Amino acid sequence: MHRSRLPAAERRRQIVEVTTRLIAERGFWGLSMQDVADGCGVTVPGLLHHVGSKDGLLLAVLDHRDEADMQWVLAQAPGGLRETCAAVVRRNAGQPEIVRLFAVLEAESLTPDHPAHDYFRARQERTVETFSVLCGDAVLARQVVALMDGLQLQWLRFPSLDLVAEWEAGADRLFGPLTSGRE
Structure with a gap:
């Protein structure tokens, strides 16, 4: 060869x-x-x-992947938590293979002997902390992460699901409907 x-x-x-x-x-x-x-x-x-x-x-x-995603999020410079999450969901909707990779690895890494166990634990803590800073509420930040992760899993299982539309509907329930003049 x-x-x-x-x-x-x-x-x-x-x-x-x-x-x-x-x-x-x-x-x-x-x-x-x-x-x-x-x-x-x-x-x-x-x-x-x-x-x-x-x-x-x-x-x-x-x-x-984290470096590429962070550069992209910083370049988007969204405002608050809702806008940041909407940008992330739109990005993820265009890269199902990466979302699948992280979903598979995150599930596998729940066992303490997995080599990425500590990585995913720290990543989850950073995400919740960052979202908490953006919204001022750690409970809401965890709920947003759960909504995003759950919707992504459903979308991976049922690709005809519109991930962005589902996120927006869920965000309306968490944050309240968008008012005119915003996003």
Whole structure:
């Protein structure tokens, strides 16, 4: 098999993309380093050179997604909590494979021995804290996260569901209907 040499940054990007797709399809426990290596046209030792271990591979995928999402959210510069969440839901509606990846990994990581257990716990705490700052209410922030996560799971199960419309209907119940002049 012919293996092409790519610059390290490009190879790492390729590894993250292939791994993202495979985890979304199979979950972390169904991921094999050989499948990732084959998908990238490298050997397993070559793959390990870039990521260190299977756990390192998973964390590279998660860090990459969080960084990309944070840059996008900051670029959108929405106002309050409702507007921020609406922007996130619109973004997620356009990337079902990423939403599926995070849903699968978050569910798997509920077991304490999962390599992303601490990552997802800290991510959830950061999200609730950030939302609490935006709305001034930790209980509301947790309810918003639950609504977003629950709607995304339903949308993944039933793709004909309009995620954005469902979010807006739920947001109207949590925040009250939008008044003219806003969003």
